[in-house]
Amino acid sequence: MSIQRSRLRAAGLALAFCATAAVAAGRPAVPPLPAFDPAQQRGHDFAMRRCSGCHTVGLDDGGAQEGPAFRKLSMRYNALSLERRFKEVSRHGVDRMPPIAITHAEAEDLVAYFDTLHSN
Incomplete structure (x- = not known):
């Protein structure tokens, strides 16, 4: 001992x-932590509030295990694809993900936040 x-x-x-x-x-x-512009900050805040229960929304791979990590999604999809995906999620969900209301402005903010993940 x-x-x-x-x-x-x-x-x-x-x-x-x-x-x-x-x-x-x-x-x-x-x-x-990186400094975010206002749109990136709003996207980060939305992700923390509405997405972090199932997704890892930061740069690490730890955390929530239900959905794919945002860092990985940021490498898989470009801005246009992300906006389309967010519309799908808002309308009827995707795969195991239930519908989550996302306005056009919130989708733009999320795309801005995703851009910070892809550039790191």
């Missing part, structure tokens, strides 16, 4: 050192 405690203590010290070394070097310990 004392070996395990020693390993945990060493791991904790190593993590603390890494975090303080980055800050001391003038770098933030965690990279800052």
Whole structure:
């Protein structure tokens, strides 16, 4: 048990050192989030509110497992295809996805947000 405690203590010290070394070097310990323009921010907010229960809406692959990650969808579809897909979803759903009301303005904002995922 004392070996395990020693390993945990060493791991904790190593993590603390890494975090303080980055800050001391003038770098933030965690990279800052990208700045969104207003349309991208509205698209992000909509995605968090209405989509994150089933989809991973950020850059990572973790999180919700029901639907495909938005990052992957952003690489699969261009802006026109996304807008068409959002219309389909709004009208009658797609595959296992139920219909979700998405206005034209919300679809444009989502496309703007998807563009931030594709460019990263």
